[in-house]
Amino acid sequence: MSITVEAAKPRIGGIVHVDKDHLLDDETIETVRHELEQRGVLVFPQINASDELQLAFTDKLGDRVNFTRQVPGSDASSPDVYKITLDRALNSEPDYVLGTFFWHIDGITIDQPLPKATVLSARKLSDSGGATEFANLYAAWDLLPEAEKRALENLTVIHSVEAAVRPVHGHPSEERRARYKAMAAVMEQPLVWTHEDGRKSLLLGTHADGIVGMPGPHGRALLTRLQQWAAQPELVYTHNWTVGDLVIWNNQGVMHRVVPYTDEGRVMHRTTIAGKEKPGHAATEEHIQRIFEIA
Numbered sequence: 001m002s003i004t005v006e007a008a009k010p011r012i013g014g015i016v017h018v019d020k021d022h023l024l025d026d027e028t029i030e031t032v033r034h035e036l037e038q039r040g041v042l043v044f045p046q047i048n049a050s051d052e053l054q055l056a057f058t059d060k061l062g063d064r065v066n067f068t069r070q071v072p073g074s075d076a077s078s079p080d081v082y083k084i085t086l087d088r089a090l091n092s093e094p095d096y097v098l099g100t101f102f103w104h105i106d107g108i109t110i111d112q113p114l115p116k117a118t119v120l121s122a123r124k125l126s127d128s129g130g131a132t133e134f135a136n137l138y139a140a141w142d143l144l145p146e147a148e149k150r151a152l153e154n155l156t157v158i159h160s161v162e163a164a165v166r167p168v169h170g171h172p173s174e175e176r177r178a179r180y181k182a183m184a185a186v187m188e189q190p191l192v193w194t195h196e197d198g199r200k201s202l203l204l205g206t207h208a209d210g211i212v213g214m215p216g217p218h219g220r221a222l223l224t225r226l227q228q229w230a231a232q233p234e235l236v237y238t239h240n241w242t243v244g245d246l247v248i249w250n251n252q253g254v255m256h257r258v259v260p261y262t263d264e265g266r267v268m269h270r271t272t273i274a275g276k277e278k279p280g281h282a283a284t285e286e287h288i289q290r291i292f293e294i295a
């Protein structure tokens with residue numbers, strides 16, 4: 001056995017011990033696939049993968065997702081490796097990166113199957129802040145009281161980029177709104193996602209802006225409460241990075257955010273693995289309008 005996985009916390013997180021030379025082995029890939037379902041997020045401490053190795057690992061796990069190319073600030077010279085940094089020399093739209101300070105699921109406002117997993121490696125770190133937190137959205141569902149599960153089961157949620165960056169920009173300019181519209185969709189997603197394997201998870205994040213059929217404030221209050229529930233400490237793994245760490249998470253069952261940092265030197269390299277399941281669809285104009293009504 002060239003790979004072992006130890007639990008980081010009982011309900012989320014695993015630390016993977018494998019030699020870099022065995023990262024692409026079939027046994028490693030099968031173990032990673034299995035453990036991602038169980039543990040949500042896996043850490044490969046100081047494995048020091050190059051972009052080439054990170055891409056090869058990504059390719060072994062599935063198809064590279066294309067939405068990386070649509071993200072503002074993508075580096076055209078290496079479109080499948082997205083640089084998450086506030087350094088304008090590497091990422092021309094660091095404002096978009098500030099949205100990562102808030103809980104989110106990658107790619108949830110793109111009208112395509114939800115990305116299966118995200119791979120992130122630490123290239124340069126900030127002097128303070130910069131840890132990444134992961135919350136288990138399968139466990140968040142499993143642990144809800146039965147009566148609450150019944151009340152939530154059939155609700156539908158509106159997700160938008162505009163909501164995701166509202167904590168960053170407040171009310172966006174018309175020009176910015178137009179750009180959001182060009183790069184993403186306003187999506188309707190089930191609050192409770194029943195995956196093809198029958199397991200259920202919540203779909204939550206700052207991009208969740210309202211519940212279909214509910215006045216805006218009621219929907220947002222419920223979503224805020226559920227987000228706080230899902231982010232309770234025992235369901236969260238916080239990764240304090242060391243340069244060379246590589247982390248992969250099950251983007252279909254985990255939400256994440258970064259502890260705020262200001263250091264423009266911090267650089268993370270992200271690759272994304274496409275999903276096959278598409279829980280939602282583009283929102284109707286009527287449903288979008290309703291979440292801006294207050295009664």
Ligand SMILES: [Fe+2]
Nearest residue numbers: 100104105106
């Ligand atoms: Fe993210």
